[in-house]
Every structure is written in structure tokens, then in C-alpha cells.
Amino acid sequence: MLAAPALMVFRLTRVLTHECRRKPPDRRMTAEAQGLPRKHPHAAARVYEGEAFIVLPQFHQYKILNEVGTRIWDLIDGKTSQEEIAKVISQEYEVAFETALDDVKQFLADLQANGMLVGEESTR
Numbered sequence: 001m002l003a004a005p006a007l008m009v010f011r012l013t014r015v016l017t018h019e020c021r022r023k024p025p026d027r028r029m030t031a032e033a034q035g036l037p038r039k040h041p042h043a044a045a046r047v048y049e050g051e052a053f054i055v056l057p058q059f060h061q062y063k064i065l066n067e068v069g070t071r072i073w074d075l076i077d078g079k080t081s082q083e084e085i086a087k088v089i090s091q092e093y094e095v096a097f098e099t100a101l102d103d104v105k106q107f108l109a110d111l112q113a114n115g116m117l118v119g120e121e122s123t124r
Contacts, residue, residue: 037108038078040118059115072107
């Protein structure tokens with residue numbers, strides 16, 4: 001009789017773990033395709049000691065950004081292009097524009113993959 005509750009806990013744990021790792025729907029446009037990255041409207045962010053902590057409660061996801069990631073997050077407004085963001089980063093952190101652009105694109109792709117960014121169509 002004791003084996004049944006343990007099995008139920010195991011199954012519940014598997015369901016909850018699966019839910020916590022769920023990705024947002026694929027119908028969202030990528031930041032690269034959109035060209036103008038926008039923050040997810042449900043993303044809650046706080047900056048503490050130069051690092052941003054971003055939470056998407058409905059997807060059970062969070063991300064902690066370092067100083068450069070936090071600066072990029074601050075520049076994401078739906079109006080500023082990847083190239084413009086990379087230009088700011090290259091000037092402020094004294095790196096080559098090409099390096100900054102590659103890093104910004106990779107970082108935005110990571111944010112997109114984790115549901116932190118949305119395309120134009122997804123919030124209508």
C-alpha cells in the first residue's frame with residue numbers, strides 16, 4: 001500500500017519538472033527575423049548591483065544577466081536594431097563593432113530561445 005503514494009509523487013514530480021522546462025510556443029518571430037528586438041510583455045526584470053534578474057512566471061523561467069547583458073537588455077525597446085545595440089556596446093566597452101554585433105546577435109538569440117523576447121505579431 002505504501003508504494004502507491006511514492007509512485008504518485010514520482011509522477012507528479014515528473015509532470016512539474018516537465019512544466020518548468022516548457023518552452024514558449026514556436027509561433028513567435030525570432031529577434032533576428034524581426035530586426036527590432038522587443039522584450040516579452042510578461043517579463044519582469046530587476047537590476048541589482050549591475051546584474052539584471054529576468055523572470056517569465058508563466059513559463060517558469062528566469063535568467064540572470066551580467067553587466068554587458070544588462071546593458072543590452074536596457075537597450076532593447078522594440079525600436080532599436082541589433083546593429084544600433086552593437087554600436088553602443090562596441091563604443092561603451094571598446095570592442096570591435098563586428099565582435100559586438102556577433103555577440104549581440106548570439107545573446108538576442110539566447111534570449112529569444114528562452115522566451116524573453118517576442119516578435120511583432122505575438123502580442124496582438
